[in-house]
Amino acid sequence: MHKLVEKIFGWSYHLFKKWDFGETLSSYLSLAINIVVLAFLSYGIFLIFRFLLVRTLIILARKTKTKFDDLLVSNKTAKYIAHLIPLLFIYKCVPIILENFVYWESIFGKLVGIYIVLLSLWITKTIFHALRDHLKQNPRYSDKPIDSYIQVIMIVLWIFGFFIIVSKIFDISTTSMLGTFGAISAIVILIFRDTILGFVASVQVSLNDMVRIGDWITFDKFGADGDVIEINLATVKVRNFDNTTTTIPTYSMISDSFRNWRGMLNSDGRRIKRHILIKANSIRFLNEKELQELKKIELVSNYIEHRQTEIDKFNKNHNVDKSVLINGRNMTNFGLFRKYITQYLSQYPGLNKDMILLCRQLQPTPQGVPLEIYTFSNDKRFENYEYIMADIFDHIFASVRYFDLKVYELPSDKDFGTS
Known part of the structure; x- marks a missing residue:
């Protein structure tokens, strides 16, 4: 290869030397012609390899089942590789063309070498981007932080690329560069603090x-x-x-x-946990007449019948004086209301009956006694979940008055008789 390149670019120098233009003029004329020849050859090599690589990759992408090669095409990997091949050719030709120009040979050689390093990193980046897109299309990896891993790899490669570029510019070994980098690692850690923390966090996540x-x-x-x-x-x-x-x-x-x-999304239901405040002074015992009236409510009719039988039996066995309502055992409007809500929830079609279903009393507050609904809707979609919860509490607010209970709310102007 080296001898072939010498033959291609050496003829012009010997030709002008034979014509007796002088050593210096022959060198400059030969250099001008060789640069033009090198430009045409490099461009021709680029066109040939771009056609071959791009067409080959497109054909493979159409014939294979995997989507990875399609992603390589969309990320223009073959096109960038086609740029790299003529650059390597130029890199080999520079020492021969500029043989009589040592100073310029060093500069152009370094520039071409730096461009090769940067282009190689860019090609690697396109391959990793194709790999990232391919993995994201796989359900097994679609929820994984692939971007974080690729970014870490590229940062490491860019750091090595930086070392190579600096070593080429200043003609120092990469080993010496690594030693220097170790000495200033504290500054590097300070500069890349967020990146390092992000990498550690992404791995832990x-x-x-x-x-x-x-x-x-x-x-x-x-x-x-x-x-x-x-x-x-x-x-x-x-x-x-x-x-x-x-x-x-x-x-x-x-x-x-x-x-x-x-x-929650993977479970069998979405939790409903909300309470209303009942005024404490509206909670009281129920007398016989009121119980008979509440028996008309179907959801608690059987409960009142069964519960009242137990209470009457207890009071009779213990000779309880029922002339005063507080004596013995009694039912309260609040307790009966909790039972009613429990029965209502157990029949409501939008709830998951295999999960917790509870109507409970919480710690009393200065605003009243909280009555909390703790259950799970079987539909976890936001709009349906909100509808189910609102429908339940619409019924609760509307049914409170049937048990002679009052819901707490801050007083308005009407409560004070003002407009």
Whole structure:
């Protein structure tokens, strides 16, 4: 190869020397002709290899079942490789063409070498991008932070490329460069702090399966409430439900607390946990007449019948004086209302009866006694879930008055008789 190149570019120098133009003029004329010849040869090599590589890759992409080669075509990998081949040819030709120009040989040789390193890194980048797109199309890897791993690999390759470029410019060995880099590693760590933290965080997030692409997360610190659309080395992008985008530092996923709703989405139901406040002074015992009236409510009719029989038997066995209602055992309007709500929930079609279903009383507050509904809807979709919850509480608010209970709310002007 070397001898062939010498024959191609050596004839002009000997030709002008025979014509007795002088040593210097012959060298310059020969250089001019050789640069033109080199340009035409390099461009011809580029056209040939671009045609061969691109066409070959397109044909392979059409005939093979895998999508990886299609992604190589879309990322123009073959085109960039076609640029690399004439560059290598130029790199080999520069020492021969500029043999009589040592100073310029060194400069152009270094420039071409640097361009080869940068182009090689760019080709590697396109291959990794094709690999990333290929893995994302695979359901097994679609929720993995592939971007983070590729970014880390590319950072390492760019660092090595930087060492090679600097070693070529200053004619020093790569080993010496690595030693110098070790000495200034503290500064490098300071500069790339977020990148290093992001890399560590992305690895931990992946290994611990803390968050995946497609997960619904809530991160109050950053105002994020939506689906994860991208996990990078430095950031996690969340598309909120109002169609805005929130960018979260990756290391915040392990340093701060956030809520991942994946477990709920993968479960058999979505939790409903909401309460109303009942005025404490509206809670009281029920007399016989009121119980007879409440028996008309079908969901608690059998319960009242069965429960009252037990209470009457107890009071009779213990000779309880029922002239005062508080004596012995009694039913309250609040307790009966809780039983009614429990029966109503057990028959409601939108709830998962295999999960917890509870109507409970919470710790009393200055605003009243909380009555909490704790159950799970069988439809986890946002709009349907909200409809089910609203429908249940519509019924609860409307049924309170049938048990002579009152819901607490802040007084308005009408309550004070003012307009």
